[in-house]
Amino acid sequence: MDNMDRRFIPAGVSRCSTRNFLLWLAPWAALLAFGLYAAALCLIKGLNQTHMNNRFAFGLWIFLDLTVIALGAGAFFTGFLLYILKLKELRAVINSAVVIGLMCYGGAMAVLAVDVGQPLRSWFTFWYPNVHSMLAEVTFCISCYLTVLLIEYVPIVLKNRKLREIPSFLVFEHELHKLVYVFAGVGTFLSFFHQGSLGGLYGVLRGRPFAFREELGIWPSTFFLFILSAAAVGPCFVLLTTWLVQTITGKRLVKPQVLQSLGRISGLLLAAYVFLKTVDTFVWLNRTTPRSGFLPAQYYAWKPFGIWILFAEMALFLAPMVILLLPKLRARTGWLVSAAVMACCGVAVNRFVLTIQTLALPTLSFDRFLHYVPSWQETGSFLAVVAAGVLVYSISFRYFVLFPEERELRTGPPAAPQTEPALAGR
Amino acid sequence: MISEKKPGKISRYGMSVDIDKCTGCGACMIACAVENNVPPAQEGATDLTGLTWMRVFKVDNGQEYPAKQSVYFPMMCQHCGLETPCYLVCPQQAVDVDPATGIVGQIPGRCLGCRYCMAACPYHARYFNWWDPKWPAGMEKTLNPNVAPRMRGVVEKCNFCHGRWHAAVQRAAEAGLKEIQPGDYVPACVEACPAGAIQFGDLNDPSSAPSKAAKDPQSFRLLVKLGTEPKVYYHSRREWARRIGDPSQAPDGKETSHG
Amino acid sequence: MLPWNYGFHWTLGTMIFMGAFYTVLAIVAATLISAAWRSRRHLRSGTAEEVRWHSDFHDLPARDRPCRHQLTGELEYRDCQNSFDCRQCDTHRTLLEQRPPSKPDGKSYEDFGMTFPLDRMYHRGHTWVRRERNGTVTIGLDDFGRRLFGKPDSVELPRKGQRIRLNGAAWRIRKGNLDQPVLSPLNGIVLETGGPDSEWYLKVRPAHPDLRHLLEGSEVQFWVAGEMERLQGALSAAGTAPNMVNGPTDVAAIAAACPTACWEAVCGTMFLRP
Numbered sequence: 001m002d003n004m005d006r007r008f009i010p011a012g013v014s015r016c017s018t019r020n021f022l023l024w025l026a027p028w029a030a031l032l033a034f035g036l037y038a039a040a041l042c043l044i045k046g047l048n049q050t051h052m053n054n055r056f057a058f059g060l061w062i063f064l065d066l067t068v069i070a071l072g073a074g075a076f077f078t079g080f081l082l083y084i085l086k087l088k089e090l091r092a093v094i095n096s097a098v099v100i101g102l103m104c105y106g107g108a109m110a111v112l113a114v115d116v117g118q119p120l121r122s123w124f125t126f127w128y129p130n131v132h133s134m135l136a137e138v139t140f141c142i143s144c145y146l147t148v149l150l151i152e153y154v155p156i157v158l159k160n161r162k163l164r165e166i167p168s169f170l171v172f173e174h175e176l177h178k179l180v181y182v183f184a185g186v187g188t189f190l191s192f193f194h195q196g197s198l199g200g201l202y203g204v205l206r207g208r209p210f211a212f213r214e215e216l217g218i219w220p221s222t223f224f225l226f227i228l229s230a231a232a233v234g235p236c237f238v239l240l241t242t243w244l245v246q247t248i249t250g251k252r253l254v255k256p257q258v259l260q261s262l263g264r265i266s267g268l269l270l271a272a273y274v275f276l277k278t279v280d281t282f283v284w285l286n287r288t289t290p291r292s293g294f295l296p297a298q299y300y301a302w303k304p305f306g307i308w309i310l311f312a313e314m315a316l317f318l319a320p321m322v323i324l325l326l327p328k329l330r331a332r333t334g335w336l337v338s339a340a341v342m343a344c345c346g347v348a349v350n351r352f353v354l355t356i357q358t359l360a361l362p363t364l365s366f367d368r369f370l371h372y373v374p375s376w377q378e379t380g381s382f383l384a385v386v387a388a389g390v391l392v393y394s395i396s397f398r399y400f401v402l403f404p405e406e407r408e409l410r411t412g413p414p415a416a417p418q419t420e421p422a423l424a425g426r
Numbered sequence: 427m428i429s430e431k432k433p434g435k436i437s438r439y440g441m442s443v444d445i446d447k448c449t450g451c452g453a454c455m456i457a458c459a460v461e462n463n464v465p466p467a468q469e470g471a472t473d474l475t476g477l478t479w480m481r482v483f484k485v486d487n488g489q490e491y492p493a494k495q496s497v498y499f500p501m502m503c504q505h506c507g508l509e510t511p512c513y514l515v516c517p518q519q520a521v522d523v524d525p526a527t528g529i530v531g532q533i534p535g536r537c538l539g540c541r542y543c544m545a546a547c548p549y550h551a552r553y554f555n556w557w558d559p560k561w562p563a564g565m566e567k568t569l570n571p572n573v574a575p576r577m578r579g580v581v582e583k584c585n586f587c588h589g590r591w592h593a594a595v596q597r598a599a600e601a602g603l604k605e606i607q608p609g610d611y612v613p614a615c616v617e618a619c620p621a622g623a624i625q626f627g628d629l630n631d632p633s634s635a636p637s638k639a640a641k642d643p644q645s646f647r648l649l650v651k652l653g654t655e656p657k658v659y660y661h662s663r664r665e666w667a668r669r670i671g672d673p674s675q676a677p678d679g680k681e682t683s684h685g
Numbered sequence: 686m687l688p689w690n691y692g693f694h695w696t697l698g699t700m701i702f703m704g705a706f707y708t709v710l711a712i713v714a715a716t717l718i719s720a721a722w723r724s725r726r727h728l729r730s731g732t733a734e735e736v737r738w739h740s741d742f743h744d745l746p747a748r749d750r751p752c753r754h755q756l757t758g759e760l761e762y763r764d765c766q767n768s769f770d771c772r773q774c775d776t777h778r779t780l781l782e783q784r785p786p787s788k789p790d791g792k793s794y795e796d797f798g799m800t801f802p803l804d805r806m807y808h809r810g811h812t813w814v815r816r817e818r819n820g821t822v823t824i825g826l827d828d829f830g831r832r833l834f835g836k837p838d839s840v841e842l843p844r845k846g847q848r849i850r851l852n853g854a855a856w857r858i859r860k861g862n863l864d865q866p867v868l869s870p871l872n873g874i875v876l877e878t879g880g881p882d883s884e885w886y887l888k889v890r891p892a893h894p895d896l897r898h899l900l901e902g903s904e905v906q907f908w909v910a911g912e913m914e915r916l917q918g919a920l921s922a923a924g925t926a927p928n929m930v931n932g933p934t935d936v937a938a939i940a941a942a943c944p945t946a947c948w949e950a951v952c953g954t955m956f957l958r959p
Contacts, residue, residue, distance in 0.1 A: 011959030048556040053474035057544035117539020117579020131702040136517035167733040175720040207548030293651030408746035
């Protein structure tokens, strides 16, 4: 079986034995099974299996959905930088970014299917859309984008060493790849809107002054801030996963300049984001909030969400911004990866604050502050997404070319040329 | 989604609630549940996962004995008249604002259960069916045949007993009248209140109780600055109680217990 | 969603929203259909092999794609931009005009224990092409390829009258588990077949007399040196890295010393068909 397996592994690279690979997959498969069981309980018995309630209408799932979609933004943004802005060095990570994006968005959609009370009615949003609703925009864009990601994944699969021996697969992959810039463009357009609408989801809630923001055009400021933070953190996540895969497999997969390039792009966008977010925070606290009849102090009067959370969020964006903008620090892997981790955590805190904290805070004067801890079914369902992601990524890494530079990096630098005098330039 | 047919007379139904008169007996809550086929709480339900379209809160003035005072505060859907949050955010157009009455209705058959409206509502007036509805044996005899029960996984809320309005319109048509009589359409909670604390009427009709309450300086509404134009007017002679509608009150001032 | 659905209103918001949605759907569908239709055209016109070569070439690491003029030292650094098809290349034409190829000195080039007769032209996939007087060509496997592969257990040769395409698989040589296609140096029709036991493999009537894309004369020695470097690179990538600077340069010995899995990978790299 090992021999059969070898035929599917790309040329010019080495992978571990089939037995070791199955050993690696086994615990993730077990986690997936457990998570699917948890999700099945929620689907069969109802959402009373979760610890969400009428006041905490959104819980762990929505928070994690928003976070993984922000992290998966690396797929569209890397595609945009490579195919539209022609930053050729990113060719080294685009395939990996597409797989990550696919798992992030696919996972988010799967969790959403469990999160809604009536999943079989999901098509209602398409049939009777409310074009003014941010959630309708999110639904449309994410569905289209998931389709685009699947289409972008197909060439990666078809290029498999054995599969491409089938002539129809070979030519179809070739033709799809020639048009990849179309998909990159469509993906960028869709991502712009859905990343923004995810921010708009909370920015339009005039009933939740903690989340509500004033409009720029027809969209609240969170629309633009979410796009920017997703674009800033997407490359960080690609960087992080690449480093993680390199560390786990012990292989060199990309030239170090690629990771630093991703870091630099992230740093620049983080700078823009930090500036705009600071302005937005000032406007929100000093103008928008009093106009709604609330006081800014009320937002942070409840334990455990004191004012520290606002500063933590800013710090988790500020610190990586500084690190990633300094070439000396960027060149050191330790600093680079730490900055990437911080940026990803920053985006998680940002999404957390807008989902969980928004719902925890009271709006009526006689309301209490509420606590919410996810149930094991909720946690399990989400772990299923993580496990599925690792499984699909591992299988893709083994059988498809996720890192085109790996082959080159294996041969190492050319040996000192045998000094043939005739070779000297004429 | 606005109803397709053109309305005849335009009403704006609202409520006035005198919280000085409310005794906290909870008859309104029971009447509402009976009228609207709200299922009883399932095993494992808490006060945050139950269905209480009408819900009475007890609110204190935050002082200690002997200055301590309380009011009972009935809360239901405020039927926001402007920038209705739930209506604007529903992705499937499952919230229906009736232009003839101003009543914000819910279409349970179209609701996906995404709960976005619940996040949007500042009055926490929307409730989700976390369980399949189940009535104990024998209790099905109490079901109201005029109201459809809802399934698991959809959102529901107070709709000012909109079915009763339809019935009143029917009766008026049968009697050959063009409009319904003011007293002919009364929601269940209004009908059940023994103290007469809740009054119902057309805000477009200057002689109705809510219209008068709207002009009364001792009336207030909740969260007015949000701009939602709620149609429920609360009334109290006590100044501290009138500040309940202002959310910038110190958060640790008021205790809550749920009736 | 559609105009006749209950609740659809012809407002500006609806038209922009649904318009954008349908446009996106249309673009995605059109792109997919276009790709599928072009693929069908490739399959019907038999250009799948050409596509395969372009795809393989695209995947070669840069070090495996140097322009022939970089090998000879005429250019500092240049990756081939034409999938080794120098007939299409403007740079090649310009350089040929500036410096027409000189007559080779000697009948053959010998180094590293191998012989490369100079009465023939060489393809970078290690086949040689010799023009015959009657307008046909003879094609064989060069010394490097023969020594690297060793004696094949079996071969699969094309039939008489079969068309072979440039950079497609001309014939296949087999040894053990490895089934190695050998790239065709030109387009043409097979007239006769030989084999590993004879000096040549195929006699072909070329479709076109233009064979500018093949290496000849003084270029050969640079190419061979480059191939030895590439061999070393392929060996170290495969996990065995004999020191070829001072050590043995006998390709046959290297191939024999190589573990099978490595040797299979090395053959794929050197024959440009993994």
